[in-house]
Amino acid sequence: MANAASNLSTLFGTQVCEELMAFVDDEQTLAAAREVVADRSLPQEAVQDGGITQALQRIDTGHSPKVVLADISHSLDPEGDITRLVRKMGPSNSLIVLGTSNDVSVYRRMVSLGASDYLVKPLTPELFDDALSGLDKQSESAGANQLGRLTVLVGVRGGVGASTLATNLAWIMANEENLSTALLDLDLHFGTSTLSLDVESGGGFREALENPHRLDKLFLDSAMTRAGDKLVILGTEEPIEEFVDVNPDSIDALIGEISQDYSQIVVDLPRHLLPTQGALLAAADTVILVSDQTLAGIRDVNRITQAMTSLSTKGRIVRVVSRVGGERAAQVSKADFQKAMEEPVDYFVPEDAKTLTVCANAGKSIPSVSEKGNLTKILRTMAADLSDYHPPKKKGLFGLVLGSKKASKG
Incomplete structure (x- = not known):
């Protein structure tokens, strides 16, 4: 000490x-x-x-x-x-x-x-x-031992695409950056993370949240759904008529347990849980606030930022404007949106209705459907920023020839 x-x-x-x-x-x-x-x-x-x-x-x-x-x-x-x-x-x-x-x-x-x-x-x-x-x-x-980097995404308005971002950022970290990644979908009744990647929801997530004292590696493994070699998902689809009594400390305990085995932890946090998850927000390495180009979005990004400042969040706050362009006209222009924000916008994520429709129907990630699209490019940039991933440098022709000569000598 x-x-x-x-x-x-x-x-x-x-x-x-x-x-x-x-x-x-x-x-x-x-x-x-x-x-x-x-x-x-x-x-x-x-x-x-x-x-x-x-x-x-x-x-x-x-x-x-x-x-x-x-x-x-x-x-x-x-x-x-x-x-x-x-x-x-x-x-x-x-x-x-x-x-x-x-x-x-x-x-x-x-x-x-x-x-x-x-x-x-x-x-x-x-x-x-x-x-x-x-x-x-x-x-x-x-x-x-605990190396897990914690990223929390919050949609400040409904329908702004925060869950889509969370799912695809986790997928990129796991499949393209080759990092062990856990995705937590805390929308217990209407979460879409497992649906988006065409996998079944696990059976023990609710019990883990209601009984944090039962958490151990074996119990947690049984609650996770594997969505690839490097990606696991904790999500559920609870009956709409049932109230889920989430122990206030269970999410903290869950993060602590997961961080021992996964280098990246991505949490999709519904905005209605914000008042109860001050400790989670304070502990996050990065909190991403996702909005659309509306006056209400400006208001709510600024309000949540102010609330988080009072929590002394240890990490940084990243502001993202999603669903930019496309058929739906924005209420506020990019320039006016930037001026009205107390802090600058970090990322503008373009709308790509065609790709998103294919992804939803096929249960596939955005990069696997549109490998070179503009939406995929910005998602890869965001994922690398969040995970601190640096792609390996490609060898030029001279490096390849030199490496081949060294290998032949060996």
Whole structure:
């Protein structure tokens, strides 16, 4: 845990320590926590009285210290409080829960709710320091193993083609860039990712979202649909009359599990889920906001951008105007659209109704139907930008001849 970044900062209206904050409920625990904080050259204000209730008041979604110790001794709803705090902290930060019950079933329950560790009172400096050291080792291991780059696409208006973009960008990453790619379609009732590539939906995606504590590699593999050697899809077509109770923490847990095995993770996020997925947006390497050339599109891109700025999204925000040109006249010209945007548009994606019709009827990707079309070219550029893919350099005639001579000598 680096001490260089341990100074207090006003991340969300009140002073917090970016490395560590402890929220405890009694004098003995306060003293023990402050001893550890002092030994690690962190400010004494990193330890606060008030337990998990105070932690929930101080921490906003997307603005969390890297490690939080939260005392649940006086909580009236400990499981609910832990769930809310984990959701606010996001998948990249760690929660240590402090309680009074010395029962292994309680430990397991805390971990299933998203806590990284559970400690039993009385807290000693040695116990707290050992827990922090353990998290440091876990973080180093995770940094070495979790290489998945996370891209989230959001259609700011209905029918702007965000799902089409998500499906085809994932397909290009897997089939042309040869990168292991996972596509998550979070429109659980009307998603089109599996339909677009003519594969069957998996059977366990809903259960994975409703029961994140069941997530493991074997369970996840059974829920995935393979759409090629390098591409898997998590999608479902749930009955319209059934409400799907998605656990707020399940998507974070799902991303964490997938990122261990796939270098690219593309998430098609319906806009109605935006209010519940602050942690996902904050953790994304790239968030793509897709709009059409309308006044409503301008308004909503700017509104979502402002909301995401408050989340301190770690990655960049890419603005895409889709379905440009074609038969449908734009409400706003390109020039006026650019002027009205608070940030410039990154990509204008052309309309290609003929290709899209063939793709929809055949269940094929856009590049496989129109290999050299303008739409395919812009999609390849976008995919390489998102995945940081650099195509291998082609050898010229001189290089080929030289390489042939070297091979013959060998």
